Amino acid sequence: MKVTTKRKKREFNDDNKMFFAGVRYRLLLFIHLRHRLLPLASVSSACLLVLVFATYCLISPPGILHNPQLRHYVSFDNGLEMESKFDVETVFRVPERGGNPDHDLWSSSQSKFYFGCSKASDKFQIANEKTQPNRYLLIVTSGGLNQQRTGITDAVVVAYILNATLIVPKLDQNSYWKDSSNFDQIFDVEWFISFLSKEVKIVKELPAKAGKVTIPSMRVPRKCNVKCYLNRVLPVLNKRHVLQLSKFDYRLSNRLDKDLQKLRCRVNYHALKFTDPIREMGKKLVERMRMKTNHFIALHLRFEPDMLAFSGCYYGGGEKERMELGEIRKRWKTLRKPNPDKGRRHGRCPLSPEEIGLVLRALGYGSDVHLYVASGEIYGGEETLAPLKALFPNFHTKETIATQEELAPFITFSSRMAALDFIVCDESDVFVTNNNGNMARMLAGRRRYFGHKPTVRPNAKKLYKLFLNRNNMTWDEFSSSVRTYQIGFMGEPNEWKPGMGEFHENPSSCICEDSEAMASKIPALHQQTHDGHRKGTKNMIQGIVGANGEHGFENEKKDYVGSTKDSGDSTEELASEDEQEWFDTDYAEDLIILPGKDVSHETYLDGNLSGKTDHPEVEEFFSD
The missing domain is CATH 1.10.287 (Helix Hairpins)
Known part of the structure; x- marks a missing residue:
């Protein structure tokens, strides 16, 4: 029956x-x-x-919307699949729910075994012992907020290497981002100086006597190591007593000894604290997201017309897209002829809004998840965003959860607006990005240091092939492949070997293993004392960040110290500078080197970096 x-x-x-x-x-x-x-x-x-x-x-129920590049399938949330007589391709059904993955989507099961550690060793000299009274170092940063942050962090380390007094860095006010903010309008300058007072002497401006001389300006090569600074920069500093380093971004090697790497971490994760107005507004944005949901994803979405034009990537918009982006691309005279297929194959093209949405759904995040999107102008506007919004209807930005009056003090300053997004992305339960820019890198490293919070970095090389063939597979096949390809790109501990990528995105020297927690997981570790391993104790540094923490939130960021094992054991990072190139260079840097010109061993005093044009927008374009 x-x-x-x-x-x-x-x-x-x-x-x-x-x-x-x-x-x-x-x-x-x-x-x-x-x-x-x-x-x-x-x-x-x-x-x-x-x-x-x-x-x-x-x-x-309506199907998921698609842009011209992605119109290969029909999708209905209730599971009904229909095949038109005019389109006999395999139907690709995107479910409304995220499915039931075999792990917690909102946390890392391994994070409790590792923690950020940046305490200096006993052999680390303090500022009073080593700073020379007649050496002053000025730094001019380059690019947007996060590229400048890397420059500021490295500037402190360079001042320590040169035994010099550091003048509070000057922010870039002339690049693509056109932000007139000074250091003390973005960062808490008093906290910056006082927190680092034992490591490096920092003053707000040159003493009157030192300021009367003509200040020479110098640009050092990218990835300049300790020997490079001592051989090329120190003689000039000794002779002139005051020296300015211009375009200071990524000018310090990844390969430093452990104490210098830990100094980098103390600067980046503790000394650089946003000003009170920025932190207070950022706190409001986070609280409003928490009022809407217990967990939320923050997406850093770079899909501006200028960025797409610069990258040379193609997104299926036909002749209209080619003409529009081609016209913008003429702004840069030295760019190579674009090769969109090669860019995609090498993983250098940002994922489209729909592609990143499909990746999130494949990883298990359903349509009920709340999404905070940090982005600039999106190429194609609402039409381009429509598929992402259809996948995740709970779509928020700082403009939608804050009033115009609240944003008024920040809205005309790109770096201050970026700082608000930085705070929300940092505090999100899951952070995801469609690009490999500086904000993505900085947040990836920061989230590793403060507890390995889930951080989704798309494996663009592998996903390219998957998106290319997705109309020939079922959703289950597609989602299974996404989960497989994303292994190693989710912000878990030990995903990368020490030294891979920029130090700011993989601060391996500042990640320690909690031996006590690990021993409770694997009892056999108790028997390994003959190898020199000792049971470690995890202690919190009380007062290292202060009552306000990094952003002034109630949940303070803590720095741990103790006799624990560093996850990056070697004082020399394992990967060479050349091996890191695919990971740590911005798209801009790869595209503007003039053919046949080797600039890796050149230093220029009062001049330009040979081999690169000095268009104000070129090097900084992918800085955030």
């Missing part, structure tokens, strides 16, 4: 599908032949068909 009932129900459903498929086909056929029909018949038939079609639409 039950079998008969099920068979009848299945036959009824099949009849319904055939009926509605026939209605849709007739509607398409009517449109195609509308000019051959009599006017009166056309009007009557149109009214009838529209009425029937409207009734069907009311009882059938």
Whole structure:
């Protein structure tokens, strides 16, 4: 009896599908032949068909929207799959729910075994012991907020290497980002100076006597190591006593001894604290997201027209896209001829909003998840965002959760607006990015240091092939492949070997293993004392960040110290500078080197960095 009932129900459903498929086909056929029909018949038939079609639409949930590049499939959230007579490709159904993954989507199961550690060793000299009274170092940063942050961090380390007094760094006010903010309008300058007072002497401006001399300006090569600074920069500093280093971004090697790496971490994760107005507004934004949901994802979405034009990538918009982006691309005279396919194959093209949405759904995040999006102008506007919003209707930005009056003090300053997004992304339960820019890198490293919070970095090389062939597979096949390809790109401990990538995104020297917690997981570790391993104790530094923490939130960021094992054991990072190139260079840097010019061993005093144009927008374009 039950079998008969099920068979009848299945036959009824099949009849319904055939009926509605026939209605849709007739509607398409009517449109195609509308000019051959009599006017009166056309009007009557149109009214009838529209009425029937409207009734069907009311009882059938809408499918996911797609941009021109991604229109390869039809999707209905209720699982109904239909194949048009005009499109016989495999149907690719995107479910409304995220599924049931075999792990917690909002935390890392391994994070409790590791923690950030940046305490200096006993052999680390303090400022009073080593700073020379007649050496002053000035730094001019480059790019947007996060690129400048790398420069500020490295400037402190360089001042320590040169035994010099550091003048509070000057921010870039002339690049693409056009932000007139000074250091003390972005960062708490008093905290910066006092926190680092034992490591490096820092003053707000040159002493009057030192300021009377003409200040020489110098640009050092990228990835300049300790020997490079001592051999090339120190002689000039000794002779002139005051020296300015310009365009100071990524001018310090990844390969430093452990104490210098830990100094980097103390600067980046503790000394650089945003000003009170920025932290207070950032706190409001986070609280408003928490009022909406217990967990939320923050997405850093770079899809501006200028960025896409600069990258040379193609997103399926046809001749219109090629012409629009091609015209913008003419701004940079030295760019190579674009090769979109090669860029995609090498993982250098940012994922589109829909692609990043599909990745999140494949990883298990359903349509009920709240999404905070940090972005600038999106190429294609709402049409480009529509698929992402269809996948995640709970779509928020700082503009939607804050009033115009609240944002007024920040809205005309790109770095201050970026700082607000930085805070929300840092505090999110899951951070995801569609690009490999500096904000993505800085947040990836920061989230590792403060507890390995889930951080999704798309494996663009592998995902490219998957997106290319997705119309030939089912959703289950697609989602399974995404989860496989993303292993090693989710912010878990030990995903990368020490030294891989920029130090700011993989601060391995500042990540320690909690031996006590690890021993409780693996009892055998108790027996390994003959190898020199000792049970470690994890202690919190009280007062190292202060009552306000990094952003002034109630949940303070803590720095841990103790006799624990560093996850990056070697004082020399394992990967060479050349091996890191794919990970640590911005797209801009790869595109503007002039053919046949080797600039890796050149230092320029009072001049430009040979081999690169000095267009203000080029080097900084991908800085955030």
